[in-house]
Amino acid sequence: MGEARDGVKVKRVVFITVGTTCFDALVKVADSQEVKDELYRRGYTDLLIQMGRGSYLPTKSTGDDGSLAVDYFTFSSSIADHLRSASLVISHAGSGSIFETLQLGKPLIVVVNEDLMDNHQSELAEELAERKHLYCARPLTLHQTIASMDLNSLVPYSPGDATPVAKLINRFLGFPEES
Amino acid sequence: MEKNTSCFFSNSSPNLVITCFVAFITIILVRFLYVIYRTGKPLNKRTPQQTLSTLIVLGSGGHTAEMINLLLVLQKDRFTPRFYIAAATDNMSLQKARVFENSLADSGVKGISSEFMQIYRSREVGQSYVTSVWTTVLATAHALWLMIKIRPQVVLCNGPGTCIPLCVIAFIFKVVGIRWSSIFYVESIARVKRLSLSGLLLYKLQIADQFFVQWPQLQRKYPRAHYVGCLM
Numbered sequence: 398m399g400e401a402r403d404g405v406k407v408k409r410v411v412f413i414t415v416g417t418t419c420f421d422a423l424v425k426v427a428d429s430q431e432v433k434d435e436l437y438r439r440g441y442t443d444l445l446i447q448m449g450r451g452s453y454l455p456t457k458s459t460g461d462d463g464s465l466a467v468d469y470f471t472f473s474s475s476i477a478d479h480l481r482s483a484s485l486v487i488s489h490a491g492s493g494s495i496f497e498t499l500q501l502g503k504p505l506i507v508v509v510n511e512d513l514m515d516n517h518q519s520e521l522a523e524e525l526a527e528r529k530h531l532y533c534a535r536p537l538t539l540h541q542t543i544a545s546m547d548l549n550s551l552v553p554y555s556p557g558d559a560t561p562v563a564k565l566i567n568r569f570l571g572f573p574e575e576s
Numbered sequence: 577m578e579k580n581t582s583c584f585f586s587n588s589s590p591n592l593v594i595t596c597f598v599a600f601i602t603i604i605l606v607r608f609l610y611v612i613y614r615t616g617k618p619l620n621k622r623t624p625q626q627t628l629s630t631l632i633v634l635g636s637g638g639h640t641a642e643m644i645n646l647l648l649v650l651q652k653d654r655f656t657p658r659f660y661i662a663a664a665t666d667n668m669s670l671q672k673a674r675v676f677e678n679s680l681a682d683s684g685v686k687g688i689s690s691e692f693m694q695i696y697r698s699r700e701v702g703q704s705y706v707t708s709v710w711t712t713v714l715a716t717a718h719a720l721w722l723m724i725k726i727r728p729q730v731v732l733c734n735g736p737g738t739c740i741p742l743c744v745i746a747f748i749f750k751v752v753g754i755r756w757s758s759i760f761y762v763e764s765i766a767r768v769k770r771l772s773l774s775g776l777l778l779y780k781l782q783i784a785d786q787f788f789v790q791w792p793q794l795q796r797k798y799p800r801a802h803y804v805g806c807l808m
Contacts, residue, residue: 492764496765559646562788565802566786569786573621
C-alpha cells in the first residue's frame with residue numbers, strides 16, 4: 398500500500414502452475430494476447446508461469462510498456478512461496494495443487510486438461526466449482542472466466558478432517574475410544 | 577500274487593492322491609468362505625497398548641498427501657511398526673513419508689519404527705502389452721517377497737494401482753493362515769462420481785474390510801462404503 402501512495406504500482410501477481418505435468422494448451426492460452434489483456438484489465442500486473450514438462454515457451458515481457466509483465470520457469474522447490482505471493486492462481490486440475498491453493502485462501506481458476514485420456518480430474522474441479530470454492534475452465538474458455546469472475550462470491554474452503562476415518566479404523570480394530 | 581499287489585498299489589495311490597487333493601481343496605474353500613464371511617466384521621476388543629504392524633501404500637498424484645493427513649491423526653503408538661511402499665518410479669512419495677516420520681521423531685513420539693520400500697510396477701504408462709506380461713510376473717513376485725517380509729496386520733491404501741497385488745496377497749495370507757490382516761481403503765478425494773479401478777476391484781471383490789469415500793455421491797452409488805468427508 399505504501400508503494401502505491403508513492404506512485405509505484407502495487408504488484409498483483411497471477412501464478413499459473415501445471416505441477417509435474419505437461420500442459421502446453423494452458424501455457425499457450427495464458428500467453429495469448431486475449432488472456433493477457435483480460436488479466437491486465439482486471440488489475441493484475443504480473444504473470445508468472447510454472448510450465449512443468451511442457452515445451453511451449455511463452456514470450457517474456459518486462460511489462461514496462463503498460464502491459465502485463467510475463468515470466469516463466471519449469472520447476473521450483475518453492476511453489477508454496479509463489480502461491481503465497483500470488484493474487485490469483487490458475488492451476489491444472491491435480492488435487493495437490495488445488496488443495497494447496499485453497500488452503501492458502503487464494504482465488505483459484507482450475508483449467509481442465511482435455512488432452513488427458515482418463516479425465517477423472519475434471520470431476521473434482523467441477524464439484525468444487527459447484528460448491529463455489531473455485532472457478533473451473535477449459536483452455537478455450539479461460540479468458541471468458543477471467544472476464545466474468547467475481548472473486549467476492551467465492552466461498553472459502555475449510556480444510557478437511559481425517560479424524561472420522563481414524564475413528565472408524567480404530568473401532569473396527571477393537572481399540573477403545575479415546576476419551 | 578505279484579500281479580495283484582501291484583494292481584492294488586496302482587489303484588490305491590491315485591485314490592490317495594485324489595483324496596488328499598479333494599481334502600486340500602475343500603479346506604482351502606472352507607477357509608476362503610470363512611475369510612469372505614469375516615471380511616468387514618469388526619475385530620474383538622483389544623487394549624490400547626497393543627500394537628499392529630501397518631503397511632501403508634503411497635502414490636503420486638495426491639495420494640501420498642491424503643495418506644499423510646490420515647496418518648497425522650492415527651495413533652502412532654498403536655499403528656507401529658509402519659512399512660511404507662511406493663512404486664519404484666515414484667521418487668517423491670517415500671521422501672514425503674520420511675519427512676513425516678522425521679517430524680514425528682522430532683516432536684518426541686517414542687518408539688518409532690518405520691521402513692521404506694519400493695515396489696516394481698506391473699505396467700508403466702505407455703508400456704507395450706507384450707513386455708508387460710513379463711513385468712507383471714516380476715512385479716507379482718516382488719510384491720509377494722515384500723509381503724512375506726512385512727506380514728502386516730493392517731493395510732492402509734488410498735488408490736494407487738500398486739495396492740492391488742499387495743491387497744490380494746494380504747487376502748491370500750488370510751486364507752492360507754500366514755497372517756490375519758485388516759484392509760482399509762480410502763478412495764482418493766479426486767474421485768467424486770466414479771471409483772478408481774483399484775477402488776472398484778477392492779469393493780466388488782470385497783477384499784477391503786472397510787471402504788471409505790470422501791464424497792456423498794459415491795456413497796449413494798456404493799452403499800457398503802462409508803462416507804467420511806474430505807481428508808484434504
